[in-house]
Amino acid sequence: MLDLNFICDNVEAVSANCRNRGVSVDLQAIAALRQKRNELITQGDSVRKEQKESAALIPKAKDPAEREGLIARGKDLREKVGSLDAELEAVEGQLREQQMRVPNMTHPDAPVGELESQSVIARTWGEIPKFDFKPLDHVQLAEKHDLIDFDGGARVAGSGFYFLKNEAVLLEMALVQFAIEKLRKEGFTLHSTPDLARQEVLIGTGYNPRGNETQIYSIANTDLSLVATAEITLGGLLRDSIIDFEKLPLKYAGVSHCFRTEAGAAGKASRGIYRVHQFTKVEIFGFTAPDVAASDAFHKEIVRIEEEIFQGLGLPYRVLDICTGDLGGPAYRKFDLECWMPGRGEYGEVTSASNCTDYQSRRLAIRTKMPDKKGNVFVHTLNGTAVAVSRALIAVLENYQQADGSILIPPALRKWVGQDKIG
RNA sequence: GGAGAGAUGGCAGAGCGGCUGAUUGCACCGGUCUUGAAAACCGGAGACGCCUCACGGCGUUCGGGGGUUCGAAUCCCCCUCUCUCCGCCA
Known part of the structure; x- marks a missing residue:
């Protein structure tokens, strides 16, 4: 498996390499999936951050009403994280599947040829x-x-x-x-x-x-x-x-x-x-x-x-x-x-x-x-x-x-x- | 196959619901000291990911996967592996 960032940063070279090797891979799709993946990670991270901060306030909350409110918010955030994670998992699955199909790069001296x-x-x-x-x-x-x-x-x-x-x-x-x-x-x-x-x-x-x-x-x-x-x-x-x-x-x-x-x-x-x-x-x-x-x-x-x-x-x-x-x-x-x-x-x-x-x-x-x-x-x-x-x-x-x-x-x-x- | 115990950073080894990304030791890196080295002392440091031109910020991570909870290294379930004892066996 090639490094994901390497693939996306060297689309030209990777694509030429795939051609030489007679392998067809959709590099566009990989780039798009990576984009989607990164967005989901960023989103998930920020919700998780909120979740942690919110949870940390609970032991300090004296007022029962405030406490209840925080717990309710925690439940809500837990669900959000769950659905974001599920989406991320799906995207990563697709991404991995594509990524695995990309062959290794090739030694410059290796003869180029299909047959x-x-x-x-x-x-x-x-x-x-x-x-x-x-x-x-x-x-x-x-x-x-x-x-x-x-x-x-x-x-x-x-x-x-x-x-x-x-x-x-x-x-x-x-x-x-x-x-x-x-x-x-x-x-x-x-x-x-x-x-x-x-x-x-x-x-x-x-x-x-x-x-x-x-x-x-x-x-x-x-x-x-x-x-x-x-x-x-x-x-x-x-x-x-x-x-x-x-x-x-x-x-x-x-x-x-x-x-x-x-x-x-x-x-x-x-x-x-x-x-x-x-x-x-x-x-x-x-x-x-x-x-x-x-x-x-x-x-x-x-x-x-x-x-x-x-x-x-x-x-x-x-x-x-x-x-x-x-x-x-x-x-x-x-x-x-x-x-x-x-x-x-x-x-x-x-x-x-x-x-x-x-x-x-x-x-x-x-x-x-x-x-x-x-x-x-x-x-x-x-x-x-x-x-x-x-x-x-x-x-x-x-x-x-x-x-x-x-x-x-x-x-x-x-x-x-x-x-x-x-x- | 049966009965127990365990799996925590490169290694060893604490912790057993919020103050623990995690005490401590070894190894590692930098510094002080030394002619140099060692010892001693001081300091630094896990890995992975995302955002950022950068400074930096954030998230994940305590064998793997599920669950409980506002919150899990810590509680519950399943799996894998290791160790001890019993049985069986080339």
Whole structure:
């Protein structure tokens, strides 16, 4: 969420930004609602002032008639305050609804464009493997080596769920281990997080648990939802708190399961485990000082770590600087890593790193006191994927397949898998 | 699951219908003292919002939400969370 005064004081810039991002927001309506809100606050304040003054006279009033008069006036004022408050509440509700739809501002260097294809390839790494045989995709490979049971998953939980089996289980654990070992070396505090979170936390992080476009599973008769990513829990972890400035940046990492309904995604690259309802992920989360230089630097660090993880796995990838139209509400800038996936014959997204500046922290009320500024300031938050197991697994299986049908285990993972190849 | 206790400013911790936006301690900022620092002493300071060019003024805020009252941190109800004890359990 952007600051209300910022929106109203920078209508031009905000409006241009919304255009770039392909989001339509009625800034006029926001300005009008703010105006109305301020008037109601001013009115309410003055009635309340009168109310307090009037009430304070009562204990001093000796004359019973005077006393009765004051009490009657108090009752009257109480009603006035009540109706003003009700009106204010309605206006604030509308205002908030509009305000939430305004996306974050955008990094000046982020490519402007509506379409996914307008994201810029920042760099590529690694050699795309050349096979002198027809490579299989991960579904065929999994079948061949009994690594994934899709039918079983569907029988138990429906389409989109799966059982990993045999070496795939070892690979899942190994990928997680590999990522958390790396992050620990990089000075991140490791967390294994709850897989559920309250509505407030979801909303604070920018996920909407209700509505027909939701990607979130909610638990009936509770205000809990299954998390779509540990970004939700790690961001929510410090909500309503004030972080000591000297402790910034806070480098957090979290392992969790991720649950996504993938509503409306039917037919979209849905073969195998590319798009599933549940997967395991190691997530990076950062809280930095409230200035773009600090969060920008941290953002680069996250991307660097992601790249080193995939380099360590020996998987060819490219880095995309995501264009404005594809950024999503909270992101100020976003870089994705896409790994080469031979089964698809193209690159597929494996990680995503966003700088959300103060967009999330404003709603989550995560602040710090800066030495040179009065009051509390919203910190910057960032998040990125270290390893999303399902996607990484596709890349590993498909890139490491051999002419004889076997699959090599990436050397970096062998100490956890305990073998050099599958098959 | 059952029985109790509690939630107050960055932290700790008083207050329990009007004189309390809130005693006090720590931490914090400024000053005195000191060659400098520490200690000691003096002073300042919560957060958020609205009005104002500004000086400043006003309002909200004692876990969250309702209620009682002319008036609530203080009384009542619901919720959330924490702690202690009992039971159950991976």
